[in-house]
Amino acid sequence: MxxxxxxxxxxxxxxxxxxxxxxxxxxxxxxxxxxxxxxxxxxxxxxxxxxxxxxxxxxxxxxxxxxxxxxxxxxxxxxxxxxxxxxxxxxxxxxxxxxxxxxxxxxxxxxxxxxxxxxxxxxxxxxxxxxxxxxxxxxxxxxNTLQPWRSKVHEELIKLRSEIYSNPQHNWSIAFMASKLHISCGHLQNIYKNTFHISCMSDVIKSRITYAKELLMESDLQVGEISNLCGYENEVHFMRQFKKLTTLTPSEYRRLNSITDK
Missing domain, CATH: 2.60.120.280 (Regulatory protein AraC)
Known part of the structure; x- marks a missing residue:
């Protein structure tokens, strides 16, 4: 061919x-x-x-x-x-x-x-x-919409998102992420949303919940332990965000999706 x-x-x-x-x-x-x-x-x-x-x-x-x-x-x-x-x-x-x-x-x-x-x-x-x-x-x-930022920081933006999803437990903040790309906080928020169609902090939360779902399915760790491993200091806050994104509590999700006992 x-x-x-x-x-x-x-x-x-x-x-x-x-x-x-x-x-x-x-x-x-x-x-x-x-x-x-x-x-x-x-x-x-x-x-x-x-x-x-x-x-x-x-x-x-x-x-x-x-x-x-x-x-x-x-x-x-x-x-x-x-x-x-x-x-x-x-x-x-x-x-x-x-x-x-x-x-x-x-x-x-x-x-x-x-x-x-x-x-x-x-x-x-x-x-x-x-x-x-x-x-x-x-x-x-x-x-490509000929926005000047695409050719300058687009690759670094991809690397940043990859790092977020590889290490969701890190203490990600807008200021910290902006400093990694050497741009302002406002500029980061604009180009992140324009590129990935999600705000940078919403994406951080999504990465943490994604990791939490993996741990719930594949381990016997307690919900509190999983909360800490995903970067949450407050277990209640973790449970609220988990249910908001999945419509299920962590325990309900584990019961429906666990592979450790299959």
Whole structure:
């Protein structure tokens, strides 16, 4: 279904670099351009910022150049069935700005590592990674609203949320979380809610209740012990928040979901 012909990562060219292929290729070309560039699409010159991705369809003209500085990109020459684009629709022959460029760059590097390896399952791995690449590109294009914070702190925001869910027992506060990202408390609350559609402190509570449900199902610990392990100093407060989110008390939840006696 998916066949890479050749590819490269972090290929650099001088400030006079330019490409003009009037008939394109007989295969598709993916470019992830890590420097400002100029694309000529149907006669129109389009200036693009660093971290722009474009997928040229087969036999489509390629014309692009550096914008006066060093040009750097990742690139993949590939063949695939037309149904692939039906499953993962992305605008072809159109420069697409990628907000989380490190994620996409890392994916392409993983694909290259497989492509140049002799791993037993390299073809399957490459296909799965390419599917992720297409899905995440589509996702970023659809959700990107050109808010300046997306490209600057979005990755750190993801790391923060991962840390919250990995360590729900910590004494998370808005001030502490904001300090980790080196932004103001108000800014943190705005971008957290805009990104995850939940307030940061509501997410902390959700992470603690999620952990509590796991402990109730998988252990024989007393409710008070579980309350402490989830970061609560007050057992009554824990029980109130648990019932608010689950409609059940911790004991009722355990009785219905425990796996320790099954």
């Amino acid at each position: 998916f066949n890479i012909l050749r590819m490269g990562c972090n290929t650099a060219h001088g400030n006079n670099f330019s490409v003009n292929r009037p008939k394109g290729y007989e295969w598709c070309l993916l470019l992830f351009v890590k420097s400002p560039a100029v694309f000529i699409i149907e006669g129109e010159a389009i200036n693009t910022p660093a971290n722009t991705l474009i997928i040229f369809d087969k036999n489509y003209p390629h014309e692009y150049k550096s914008s006066g500085a060093e040009y750097k990109n990742d690139w993949i020459h590939f063949e695939l069935n037309a149904s692939f684009f039906d499953q993962y629709p992305i605008n072809l022959n159109t420069p697409l700005y990628i907000s989380n460029h490190l994620y996409i760059s890392d994916l392409i590097q993983k694909i290259a590592n497989e492509f140049y390896s002799n791993n037993s399952y390299k073809e399957q791995t490459i296909e799965y990674l390419m599917r992720v690449l297409f899905v995440k590109t589509k996702e970023m294009v659809e959700t």
